[in-house]
Amino acid sequence: MTTQQELAERYGRRPRPHRRRAFWIAVALVAVTSIAGLAGLTISNSMDEVGFDETGFDLIDERTVTVSFQLTPPTGASAACALQALDEDFGVVGWLVVEYPASEAVTRTLTETIPTVAEATTGTVHSCWAT
Known part of the structure; x- marks a missing residue:
């Protein structure tokens, strides 16, 4: 009987750590950009408040x-x-x-x-x- 790893090696289904790492880097960049944008909006709105x-x-x-x-x-x-x-x-x-x-x-x-x-x-x- 063939194992899961043998099938993965045969058909090219190996886990690719660089893709996983790129995904999490992209998620982190989106989060940091969103937080910075919201902080900027909050500060600019409060500076004009009367x-x-x-x-x-x-x-x-x-x-x-x-x-x-x-x-x-x-x-x-x-x-x-x-x-x-x-x-x-x-x-x-x-x-x-x-x-x-x-x-x-x-x-x-x-x-x-x-x-x-x-x-x-x-x-x-x-x-x-x-x-």
Whole structure:
């Protein structure tokens, strides 16, 4: 009876270690390239991120709301924020986009006045972005 090794030698089915090694090298290269690409995307996205924290709002009168917040843009970058005043049904009754120049300060405390078309019950920061 013939053994498995005799059949492999006869028909050329010998294991080829260089093919196996080439496969694992290719897998490792793909993994390293993927990790490096994801790390680069993560770093570039976080460098452009603008943070904000609402600290309060005041209803001045039926047509005016002030919003207080802290803004943390990337160092040396200008930023813009969209502020909104909402009524009791969460409908937008006032909207204001404000641009801020670049500053050396890491975090700035700001207060903005939003004119409204109807009586508001709250004022919020909708979003902020780097410009």
